[in-house]
Amino acid sequence: MASNAVMEETLQVLKDHKLRVTPQRHIILAYLVSHHNHPTVETIRDALSKELPNIGSSTIYNTLNTFVDHHLVVELQNGDGSTHYDYFGSPHYHAICTNCGRIVDVTYPGFSDTEKSLEEKTAEISGYMISGNHMEVYGLCPECQIKLGIKND
Amino acid sequence: MASNAVMEETLQVLKDHKLRVTPQRHIILAYLVSHHNHPTVETIRDALSKELPNIGSSTIYNTLNTFVDHHLVVELQNGDGSTHYDYFGSPHYHAICTNCGRIVDVTYPGFSDTEKSLEEKTAEISGYMISGNHMEVYGLCPECQIKLGIKND
DNA sequence: TTATTACATTGGAATGGTTCTCACTTACTA
DNA sequence: TAGTAAGTGAGAACCATTCCAATGTAATAA
Incomplete structure (x- = not known):
């Protein structure tokens, strides 16, 4: 509740x-x-x-x-x-585990600048009137790295 | 063919x-x-x-x-x-029209750096072992801007 | 070239997430 | 407080995608 x-x-x-x-x-x-x-x-x-x-x-x-x-x-x-x-x-993006599907929120100082710059470049190149974006990063979450016995590349 | x-x-x-x-x-x-x-x-x-x-x-x-x-x-x-x-x-991302669904490919010099930096930050913060990303930008395509009679904000 | 075998293709059935329909209820406005 | 436009709930409908079993075929090796 x-x-x-x-x-x-x-x-x-x-x-x-x-x-x-x-x-x-x-x-x-x-x-x-x-x-x-x-x-x-x-x-x-x-x-x-x-x-x-x-x-x-x-x-x-x-x-x-x-x-x-x-x-x-x-x-x-x-x-x-x-x-x-x-x-x-608040502005953030998502990291999604390709093995178990776990989704975590991610942000860092300067992320808004990255976002803004991506949108500006896109408007300039494509002529779209931008209203938003989605960013996602894929990979193995820490638990799945262990579960699958992976430590490095 | x-x-x-x-x-x-x-x-x-x-x-x-x-x-x-x-x-x-x-x-x-x-x-x-x-x-x-x-x-x-x-x-x-x-x-x-x-x-x-x-x-x-x-x-x-x-x-x-x-x-x-x-x-x-x-x-x-x-x-x-x-x-x-x-x-x-080749590395690119997509701009998607929120009105008609039109998808266009976008890239620009320096885009790979943006991508790489996003992935590095994500790995650092989330502990994920990164394997890829998706970026998408949403907005109105030029044709829909005209169709809807929009020129500015 | 041929036999072998593991993998891909078909087509139809099954699945299941999402939307639709419509009668009923309710939140807002004057 | 009444009128009304909008939201809700139950189930049916929809449809993109997956599953399944039978058949076909690409790759490999003798």
Whole structure:
């Protein structure tokens, strides 16, 4: 269950984006803000089974798609066949394990500059009017390196 | 139909990767090498209907998945529900139109450095053993800017 | 060249994530 | 507080992708 602070924050986020405040949206957003586990729709449904026992999958999909449209949330694919979601409160990107699918958030000082420069170059070269980007890095997570008995190249 | 030069090149690529050379694989790879249209499985099937009239969808999926495993090809999602494929002969990334789904290849001098630096930072921070990355930039393509009557922000 | 064998291809069925439909409910506005 | 535009829920529908079993074929070696 999300804290009062998170509930207030997410309430404000919904209002700022002029989204109608329903219990479903509020609780789902609060869950995403307070968890960094890159859940699927099923993960969310299970996690919220106490608070929203009768929620339909359609509602979760609708809600997440709305959040994505409003750039509150990003979609991620890790190769397991279903879409994962991540609240995008502050700029970061993702490292995805090619063996187990684990997703971790990554950022570093200067990352925004890298992003900005990539977008500017792209606009210049392609003529696109840029609205966003996705960066992903693939590799073996530390646990899988051990599991597979790999230490170096 | 792909040129002789392309057929020779792709034959060598398959051999270099120790992939069994079948007509299906050879023709599909040649198609990808000589087109930069980021096709879906259906696009490929239609385009090759003369050369491979009886090819099954499974074969195209199998072939493309094999190529992806060998890092010959990358997968792309543009939001239309199906996966697009792109031969990855030289380092580049993609700009994807959020309105019509158009995908264009982009690169610039210094892009490899950006890539390399992103991967190094990621390895350092996350502990992942990096094997690759995907970068994508989203926005409105020039045609959609006109179509939607947009000139500036 | 031929036999062998492991791998690829087919085509149809199965899978499963996501979207659609529609009746019902609810959050916002005046 | 009533009117209404929008959101929700249950299940059906959709469709891209994978699975499966039978058949075909590319590579290897004698």
